Amino acid sequence: MLEIQNLRKEYGPLTAVKGLSLTLMPGDIFGFIGSNGAGKTTTIRMLATLLEPTSGTATLNGVDIRTNPMAIRRMIGYMPDFFGLYDDVKVWEYLDFFATIYQVPKDQRQNVIANVLSLTDLTVKRDAFVQSLSRGMQQRLCLARCLVHDPLLLLLDEPASGLDPRARAELKELIAELGRMGKIVIVSSHILPELADFCNTVGIIERGELLAFGSVDQVVRGIHAAHTLEIRLLDGIGAALDFVGKQPHVKAALMVGDFTIRLEFEGDHEAQAAFLASLVMAGHRVIGFREEEANLEDVFLKLTTGAVQ
């Protein structure tokens, strides 16, 4: 379990992270969302023991990042937003190098390397030089490096940046698999729809402050109390609009095109069902009823101003 308690980082007068607190459980894939300069990378670097927090701390399975950074380093896999690869070594040598650093026993190293290569689909590139790999493969190799010591926590800073759609899809699947393996994964990214696909928890940060935290659904519903409903009718749109406007939970309704009404609805799904039933009972000929779901991007844009420190 990862517990972050009032984590704070100051650079002179600038506060990069302002008392961040959250808890993540094994299997959680946490999407860390924020504009450039919001404090995501600073937070990740503090968790990776690269930066010392000004105050507050974080514990991973009870081990404190401030008092026992060496033990923490054995428990985390850190993938920064750059590759940091050695071009002049082979793929297996690179992994063997890090397996040695992470004190993987010598007799297990070959197996471990074979396993992480298989997991990241790089087995055929085992003897290739790192410089000969494509960008997507290099990214997967970085992830393989993070996995050689079987870490509890993975810190992935912008892992999908610069990847083509296929490589992104493969990476997404790989991260989801890591979550299924029971690892805590923290992923920072700008590509919000993708995060919503595989993250079960998200946090939105701006100017070092965590503005929202929870499951994707919780965060979206917490910010967007009202849903947008779209109703398509066969005819009689004027009467239907009058009727809709008088119903409970309806915040605002307007006509979109000749046969469609769009409205803001504040009730839950029960209320939605009752609303649809009353609409039909009142004789309006409904041929379409759809809830437009708010997504992370909407929430992010609503919550943040884009300001940086």
Add this chain to the structure above:
Amino acid sequence: MSWWKSMVTENPMLIESRRLMRRFLRPSGNESLNMAVMILAGLALLILTGSIWNAASSIPPISVIIAQTGLYVLVVPSISHGVFAGERERRSWDLLLVAPIRKSQIVIGKLLGCIAGVLATTAFFFLPVLITVVGYQRTSFLLTFLAELLSLSFGLLLIALGFAVSARAKRAFSALGGTIALIAMLLVVLPYLIGLGLGGERTTFDTMMAAHPFYALWKLYEAGEATSSAGAAGPAILVSLAYLLGAFLLFLYTVRTLESEDGDGAFRLRRKHA
């Protein structure tokens, strides 16, 4: 023994030796360039060995060791400048900082890689030195040994200097420039200024120049040519010890610099705000 294992025999940073070998000796990476360098080095070795073979009886071994030391000045900065600055430049340094490895392990592992480079340079001159030792009429084994000791300890000092500069530099190229500038300052500019300052005062100049590697080697050469070599061994041993001590202190400084960079990234921030 566990110290020896973690620092030397099982130090993961020994990969540096493999990388250096691959960069300079094997035709991988930039294949044509590496191959050209290897062919040129082979030709140079052939010409050097052939020339020395022909005139072995008139070439003192210390003069070959002086040439070897000169090659150190060219080779060592080229292999040591990027050890830390290069890691920073390619941004692999962070990956080492988040790994459970001590700074001293990193420094020693990289040092072993660079020592392999110095030994390769020494091996290049091994045959020519051997030919002159056997062929030269007035070979002094003691002075030759001392010259080799002085040359190797100076090579180590050069590595340490390269490490110290690289530990503080952000880019490999600036580390190379810094190292070369420092070497030029110590070996050329400073002696020149001392010479200018002292005018024709020979004794003080000799005393002040005693620590200069080429001057010290020249003194050994002169002693070898003279009928009596008494009095040359002591200063050479002292200078070698001074180089080793200087190298040790510079390595300590390097470890301390890297330690201070850990944790808060203070080093990089300081540079950024500078």
